[in-house]
Amino acid sequence: QDDQAPGQAQANQGTGKRAELAKQPPTLQNIYGRQHVLLDGRWNYIVDPYETGFYNYRRQPFDQSPSGAGGFYDDRKPKSKDDAVEYDFDTSPTMAVPGDWNSQSAKMEFYEGTVWLRQKFNAQPQDGKRYFLYFGAVNYEAHVYLNGKKIGSHKGGFTPFQFEVTGSLLKGQNAVVVKADNTRHQDDIPTVNTDWWNYGGITRDVMLVETPSNYVEDYQIQLAKGDMGRIEGYVQLAGDKRAQDVTIAIAELNLKTTVHTDANGRAAVSIALPKNKVRYWTPEDPKLYAVSIVSGTDKLEDRIGLRTIETRGHDILLNGQSIFLRGISLHDENPLIPGRLRGEGDMRMMLQWAKDMNCNYVRLAHYPHSEEMIKLADEMGILVWAEVPVYWTISWDKPEVFANARQQLTDLVVRDKNRASVIIWSIGNETPVSPVRTDFMGKLADTVRSLDRTRLVGAALEVHRSGDVITVEDPLAAKIDLASFNEYAGWYWTNNKEMLKYSFKVDYNKPVIVTEFGADALGGYHADSDTKWSEEYQDQLYKNTFKMLDAIPGLRGMTPWVLADFRSPRRPHPYYQDYWNRKGLISETGKKKQAFYTLKSYYDQKQQQYK
Ligand code: GCB
Numbered sequence: 001q002d003d004q005a006p007g008q009a010q011a012n013q014g015t016g017k018r019a020e021l022a023k024q025p026p027t028l029q030n031i032y033g034r035q036h037v038l039l040d041g042r043w044n045y046i047v048d049p050y051e052t053g054f055y056n057y058r059r060q061p062f063d064q065s066p067s068g069a070g071g072f073y074d075d076r077k078p079k080s081k082d083d084a085v086e087y088d089f090d091t092s093p094t095m096a097v098p099g100d101w102n103s104q105s106a107k108m109e110f111y112e113g114t115v116w117l118r119q120k121f122n123a124q125p126q127d128g129k130r131y132f133l134y135f136g137a138v139n140y141e142a143h144v145y146l147n148g149k150k151i152g153s154h155k156g157g158f159t160p161f162q163f164e165v166t167g168s169l170l171k172g173q174n175a176v177v178v179k180a181d182n183t184r185h186q187d188d189i190p191t192v193n194t195d196w197w198n199y200g201g202i203t204r205d206v207m208l209v210e211t212p213s214n215y216v217e218d219y220q221i222q223l224a225k226g227d228m229g230r231i232e233g234y235v236q237l238a239g240d241k242r243a244q245d246v247t248i249a250i251a252e253l254n255l256k257t258t259v260h261t262d263a264n265g266r267a268a269v270s271i272a273l274p275k276n277k278v279r280y281w282t283p284e285d286p287k288l289y290a291v292s293i294v295s296g297t298d299k300l301e302d303r304i305g306l307r308t309i310e311t312r313g314h315d316i317l318l319n320g321q322s323i324f325l326r327g328i329s330l331h332d333e334n335p336l337i338p339g340r341l342r343g344e345g346d347m348r349m350m351l352q353w354a355k356d357m358n359c360n361y362v363r364l365a366h367y368p369h370s371e372e373m374i375k376l377a378d379e380m381g382i383l384v385w386a387e388v389p390v391y392w393t394i395s396w397d398k399p400e401v402f403a404n405a406r407q408q409l410t411d412l413v414v415r416d417k418n419r420a421s422v423i424i425w426s427i428g429n430e431t432p433v434s435p436v437r438t439d440f441m442g443k444l445a446d447t448v449r450s451l452d453r454t455r456l457v458g459a460a461l462e463v464h465r466s467g468d469v470i471t472v473e474d475p476l477a478a479k480i481d482l483a484s485f486n487e488y489a490g491w492y493w494t495n496n497k498e499m500l501k502y503s504f505k506v507d508y509n510k511p512v513i514v515t516e517f518g519a520d521a522l523g524g525y526h527a528d529s530d531t532k533w534s535e536e537y538q539d540q541l542y543k544n545t546f547k548m549l550d551a552i553p554g555l556r557g558m559t560p561w562v563l564a565d566f567r568s569p570r571r572p573h574p575y576y577q578d579y580w581n582r583k584g585l586i587s588e589t590g591k592k593k594q595a596f597y598t599l600k601s602y603y604d605q606k607q608q609q610y611k
Pocket of ligand 1: 486561583
């Protein structure tokens with residue numbers, strides 16, 4: 001196995017025994033703004049539960065052998081009639097990429113393990129350019145080979161990674177082979193136990209990206225913390241001409257600033273904004289400005305919204321104005337396929353459903369959703385809570401597990417830091433209080449703040465019940481910006497008849513955000529409001545919950561669980577569940593349940609209240 005830092009992309013340069021691991025340049029900012037070719041489409045695949053294509057019969061990895069050869073990535077053909085090869089990509093079935101395998105083959109619905117995927121593509125590499133193979137996400141562990149040679153590996157199912165392939169890319173036909181493995185492990189992030197489907201495969205775009213040899217690697221262009229009059233950020237160049245002039249321009253605002261990068265390619269950016277000219281980004285008016293970043297050798301365009309986000313006591317201030325977060329939680333899953341979201345159409349469907357309910361906010365649970373989703377939220381005017389899969393019972397005491405969590409969080413923040421829609425970075429969900437966990441989570445909060453001071457830090461905490469009083473007693477609350485928690489009154493504890501006896505005492509001078517509540521309802525199943533699994537029960541629970549939560553003085557938002565029914569292996573009841581979590585307000589056929597309309601009218605009221 002590669003002795004890499006978990007979660008981090010590492011490249012093996014060349015073949016041969018214990019090939020050298022080379023550190024990769026950081027992932028490119030704004031990948032869709034780059035010259036690129038999508039390698040999506042039909043990929044041939046081989047299911048390999050015993051990893052026969054990776055290990056020899058003594059369980060040694062082929063790609064660590066003296067020749068580096070022997071694995072399925074060789075994509076071998078028999079040389080003669082007395083040569084036997086036990087696999088064949090050319091005649092293997094194909095699946096769509098992006099796409100999880102579980103939703104593409106009935107045989108693989110519950111499959112967890114290794115699948116090999118191969119795509120052929122043409123390239124015309126030019127001298128003086130650099131090339132990167134970029135993956136939006138592969139769940140969970142990926143080993144990547146280009147033309148039979150290993151170029152690297154990566155762990156972590158929801159964040160992007162790239163390998164530089166300048167020099168190994170051929171003129172004409174190339175073949176990329178990916179070993180994707182979604183086996184669950186106790187020491188991974190997430191760990192073995194989650195309430196969602198462990199969809200495996202190449203679930204997001206694959207791209208071949210071209211840059212000049214000296215390129216803009218990264219930048220942050222956002223309003224300064226709490227300052228609507230100034231943009232603050234930086235640019236970072238890569239290559240060997242690191243000291244250059246870089247011009248940042250927003251033509252529509254008549255703004256142009258030139259900075260000079262230092263020997264490390266870095267320059268701070270500070271731009272004063274003209275008074276009374278800026279249309280600030282809001283859900284009602286999600287204005288994006290075209291921003292260009294031009295160095296001596298490179299040029300990049302982005303569309304960026306300008307807004308501030310802060311808290312003051314119980315209030316959440318967007319551009320200085322108190323708002324209520326009318327939200328809903330959602331998974332990166334299209335219930336109609338069902339499977340991972342694959343493109344703009346199904347992402348738009350999910351966000352439009354949220355808008356139909358008069359939401360201005362979504363919680364993208366429980367892991368990073370795709371970069372395109374965040375861009376769509378920017379465009380459609382939907383505020384975002386973005387999260388990492390630090391979920392339930394992580395191995396808190398292991399440094400390599402922390403390193404993995406930190407890496408995933410870093411990759412999320414690095415990727416989405418220029419998106420106005422993202423206002424909260426969440427460091428985890430329902431993690432059980434203990435000193436070692438609080439230390440781990442506290443360090444994640446520090447990590448976020450060291451990367452991005454402009455947004456809020458949240459976590460979905462648990463509540464404490466003593467008698468009828470519900471409190472939040474978690475030392476982590478002191479480290480984050482919100483009193484944010486999940487509660488399941490009326491579902492996991494008690495029922496519709498009894499739940500109204502509860503009262504919440506949330507003693508923090510912070511905005512209270514209820515990150516989850518909900519009840520399962522099988523779409524189309526009707527009974528009275530005391531009968532669990534019925535639409536009426538779910539609807540009544542929502543009505544009761546609004547009464548309970550409205551009594552909390554600091555309540556400033558909520559993301560009920562959940563927008564749409566989603567698949568989960570933890571939900572085997574043959575009639576009501578059939579491996580679906582039924583807490584959706586929309587059923588697996590896309591039909592809105594009663595509670596959908598109840599939540600909408602509650603949000604209509606909240607909108608009036610916060611006008
Ligand atoms: C939770 C979890 C969420 C589950 C949900 C449920 O507290 O955060 O991932 O799906 O409850 O339905 O039990």
